[in-house]
Amino acid sequence: MEKAERLAGHLRDADVYRHNLTFGPGNVVLHELATHIELERPRRAVAMVDDLTGVSLPGLAPTSIGHLHIDAARAHLAAGDRDEALQSLLRAREAAPQMARIHPMAREVLRVLVSLHRRSKPELAILAKWAGLHEA
Template sequence: MGFTGELVFGRSERPLLEVPVFGGAQEGDGGRITSWPPRPGGWQTLQFHRSLPGDPEAVLRAVVEQTGAPPASPPSTTATSHWSWAWSPAATGTAFGPSNVRIHEVAVSVGLGGEHIGRALDIARTWSPYEEIPAERRSGFCIEVARAQLWSGSPSEAFKSLKEARRHAPQHVREHPWAREDIETLRRLRRSDASLTSYAEWIGAV
């Protein structure tokens, strides 16, 4: 038995497919979408057998904004069934296996900001993406972590994360607006740092 495509875990009082980000998609939709039975607490699971309708991080942020609840959350009595599956051997290597759960959780935590930033930092302290994760996903994780570190008052750690992001996928970093914005902020804080200036010149932030 195997799983294909992408999974979205969400908590909503209405059917998750009615969330605007999914553009009115219907259950089945030519075999492309499966809506699993709801779980206690309003938790729902959608399986997109091909791909999500857009960038995964953008879709998840939209789910957060449009339902008011994170689509991937730490384990709880209401989310355990979904979370346990995502971390199970059956999910390993799929588009929403353990590694991608962590990546998505960091993205959502940074997207929510405020008190949620701590969760992103907790993940980054104990885990980093494995090499089998696509390079741009690894780079994106580092960029998200860098923003969380910068917002939490750790500019040195943020710069380390941005350098790590460049190691994984240089072109992705150069084209990422968050990376450029954060380097500009870091440079304002530490103009005498030659390595930071060099990075800013490389990314086009000067």
């Protein structure tokens, strides 16, 4: 991560898209967040997400921003914060609606939330119906 952050620091303030790849500080954040989740360190991932609240990640495509929010939802769910997991899914939907609807990780978080909450959250039922997971 140190090398990736150092290399990203050599780029301008925004991520750049070259050779069908995204390079830059925002992309490093995305990969670090995903790494914490995959290594079962959800609290570290949640801390990263909290640090990013209100931060703009210039140069990242909407699908990358959507993926950031999907990973945030995964981290919040793993840390036991169902409400923030739902809010992160809603932010993913705002950033990249089609991705939020069909991405397997988003659908899994949504499926788990629906099974845990059942009918107690109207916005969850609406999101699940929109994604085709649940009859509201």
